[in-house]
Amino acid sequence: MSTTTTDFQRWASTHQQRIEAQLQTVLPSPEVAPQRLHQAMRYAVLGGGKRVRPLLAFAAGEITEADAGRVALAGAAVELIHAYSLVHDDLPCMDDDVLRRGKPTCHVEFDEATALLVGDALQSLAFQLLAEYRVTDDPSVQLEMVKLLAAAAGSRGMAGGQAIDLAAVGATLSLPELEFMHIHKTGALIRCAVLLGARSGAALAAAELGQLDRFAKCIGLAFQVVDDVLDADATTATLGKTAGKDARQNKPTYISVLSVSDARKHADELRRDALAALDGVGERALRLRQLADFIVLRKFR
Amino acid sequence: MSTTTTDFQRWASTHQQRIEAQLQTVLPSPEVAPQRLHQAMRYAVLGGGKRVRPLLAFAAGEITEADAGRVALAGAAVELIHAYSLVHDDLPCMDDDVLRRGKPTCHVEFDEATALLVGDALQSLAFQLLAEYRVTDDPSVQLEMVKLLAAAAGSRGMAGGQAIDLAAVGATLSLPELEFMHIHKTGALIRCAVLLGARSGAALAAAELGQLDRFAKCIGLAFQVVDDVLDADATTATLGKTAGKDARQNKPTYISVLSVSDARKHADELRRDALAALDGVGERALRLRQLADFIVLRKFR
Numbered sequence: 001m002s003t004t005t006t007d008f009q010r011w012a013s014t015h016q017q018r019i020e021a022q023l024q025t026v027l028p029s030p031e032v033a034p035q036r037l038h039q040a041m042r043y044a045v046l047g048g049g050k051r052v053r054p055l056l057a058f059a060a061g062e063i064t065e066a067d068a069g070r071v072a073l074a075g076a077a078v079e080l081i082h083a084y085s086l087v088h089d090d091l092p093c094m095d096d097d098v099l100r101r102g103k104p105t106c107h108v109e110f111d112e113a114t115a116l117l118v119g120d121a122l123q124s125l126a127f128q129l130l131a132e133y134r135v136t137d138d139p140s141v142q143l144e145m146v147k148l149l150a151a152a153a154g155s156r157g158m159a160g161g162q163a164i165d166l167a168a169v170g171a172t173l174s175l176p177e178l179e180f181m182h183i184h185k186t187g188a189l190i191r192c193a194v195l196l197g198a199r200s201g202a203a204l205a206a207a208e209l210g211q212l213d214r215f216a217k218c219i220g221l222a223f224q225v226v227d228d229v230l231d232a233d234a235t236t237a238t239l240g241k242t243a244g245k246d247a248r249q250n251k252p253t254y255i256s257v258l259s260v261s262d263a264r265k266h267a268d269e270l271r272r273d274a275l276a277a278l279d280g281v282g283e284r285a286l287r288l289r290q291l292a293d294f295i296v297l298r299k300f301r
Numbered sequence: 302m303s304t305t306t307t308d309f310q311r312w313a314s315t316h317q318q319r320i321e322a323q324l325q326t327v328l329p330s331p332e333v334a335p336q337r338l339h340q341a342m343r344y345a346v347l348g349g350g351k352r353v354r355p356l357l358a359f360a361a362g363e364i365t366e367a368d369a370g371r372v373a374l375a376g377a378a379v380e381l382i383h384a385y386s387l388v389h390d391d392l393p394c395m396d397d398d399v400l401r402r403g404k405p406t407c408h409v410e411f412d413e414a415t416a417l418l419v420g421d422a423l424q425s426l427a428f429q430l431l432a433e434y435r436v437t438d439d440p441s442v443q444l445e446m447v448k449l450l451a452a453a454a455g456s457r458g459m460a461g462g463q464a465i466d467l468a469a470v471g472a473t474l475s476l477p478e479l480e481f482m483h484i485h486k487t488g489a490l491i492r493c494a495v496l497l498g499a500r501s502g503a504a505l506a507a508a509e510l511g512q513l514d515r516f517a518k519c520i521g522l523a524f525q526v527v528d529d530v531l532d533a534d535a536t537t538a539t540l541g542k543t544a545g546k547d548a549r550q551n552k553p554t555y556i557s558v559l560s561v562s563d564a565r566k567h568a569d570e571l572r573r574d575a576l577a578a579l580d581g582v583g584e585r586a587l588r589l590r591q592l593a594d595f596i597v598l599r600k601f602r
Contacts, residue, residue, distance in 0.1 A: 093414045111394075113394045113395050114467070127447060138440075139443075142444055147432040155425070159418050
């Protein structure tokens with residue numbers, strides 16, 4: 001187990017460095033005008049985050065023997081969308097947070113107007129990336145990848161999940177309602193990361209894409225459950241963002257509908273469902289299976 | 302001249318209705334969850350605006366004999382980007398405006414968090430549209446269209462222009478500096494509208510695309526000069542948005558570097574430069590030429 005862990009950690013670390021380098025390259029240089037905006041975009045994206053979504057893309061890409069350079073582009077596009085959503089979420093009119101990844105949030109370090117534009121421009125950059133470079137062989141598949149990312153980011157995906165989250169402040173949600181919210185808010189982009197990684201490589205049959213999608217749906221939910229458990233348990237210092245904030249803001253979390261120990265059990269069930277979805281995919285799904293374990297057990301940073 | 306005007310106005314009105322119908326169709330229904338977000342997205346986009354960018358796309362599409370249904374999709378994508386930018390511009394941390402197209406701005410009618418998400422989701426929807434439907438024959442060209450729109454919207458296009466605008470508050474800009482700002486802030490998306498319209502149809506030689514781009518660059522600047530003149534002249538009632546605001550906010554405008562009559566002259570020079578760029582394109586550029594006149598003379602609403 002320890003050898004496996006070390007091997008996975010090496011893989012994860014290599015691919016985290018790869019995505020970091022890719023993001024460094026695609027973000028406009030801080031010397032290019034408008035400099036302050038470009039500095040703020042780099043501040044918001046670089047040097048932080050576990051890059052879970054790009055790692056999922058790399059792991060899914062191994063199933064279709066995708067070129068890692070192509071997956072890095074697709075994974076960077078997903079990560080830019082994720083980064084933009086964090087910048088906008090932290091704004092005073094949303095979660096009004098001052099700390100992210102152990103640093104002042106973008107609007108605290110720069111200003112609100114700049115943070116708004118940072119989010120807007122990061123979203124554009126994600127789509128530019130995914131359209132400008134060859135990320136898969138067939139341009140029609142690439143257009144579908146753009147569509148997948150746009151749908152995952154939009155009002156019936158991540159942005160819609162945010163709206164549901166806003167509407168739920170102070171409300172008592174049932175477990176199914178909570179999951180509906182998370183399937184949108186964080187789940188849509190995680191599923192998209194897995195599908196884009198896979199689609200960078202050889203074509204998959206619809207059934208296999210369905211399996212991957214089921215895996216990603218379960219792992220997306222598990223990710224959120226673990227986040228809520230950590231948020232309830234942790235201190236601000238270990239978390240790198242303000243701890244216990246959702247509960248104080250009267251936001252529904254898994255901990256508001258389940259006990260901490262039941263939430264842990266739920267995360268583990270979701271992990272097992274995720275792994276079951278990969279039955280029959282074989283050795284090529286090794287990294288995806290390991291990622292499922294590590295997302296739920298959070299052994300990596 | 303009056304017959305020409307009537308003929309152009311009929312053309313413009315037909316195509317305004319077409320783009321309105323297209324936007325109606327592509328915006329999520331207000332009954333689909335999250336309902337409030339979808340209602341706010343429709344509020345921000347529908348029933349207002351002259352649709353100048355889609356009209357430019359239709360007019361450019363006539364040069365390459367593009368199918369009007371395809372141009373309507375591409376034009377709608379551009380208009381969604383434009384609409385998102387207005388919603389975000391009006392937010393308290395940006396221009397803090399309460400009136401747009403004669404109605405309360407989105408964050409006044411709904412709330413700030415919703416308006417933020419409306420802008421975010423409209424941007425995603427624009428890219429979804431442009432990737433999901435067939436807007437030109439060759440998928441590689443379509444990917445290039447996605448890239449063009451993303452670049453026009455991003456930090457080296459419209460969002461970058463906003464950042465330059467923010468940085469310029471209270472500063473004295475020279476005419477070249479002011480034009481640099483506008484080439485980004487409004488010019489990039491106007492150029493994109495023209496190029497996307499043309500690219501929906503038959504392939505154009507690089508030289509012809511260059512002519513179109515030059516036309517669009519001039520007309521984008523002329524558009525802004527006329528806007529500034531109108532803003533200085535008009536009342537809030539005739540303008541449908543708060544008049545004289547830029548000057549009060551200490552924002553640089555053409556009227557801060559030129560007299561009103563010199564600004565009018567400058568707009569007319571730009572119009573003539575725009576028309577000169579179309580020399581040799583022939584009869585197929587009729588609508589583009591008429592649009593140039595009408596943008597500068599603002600005879601249509």
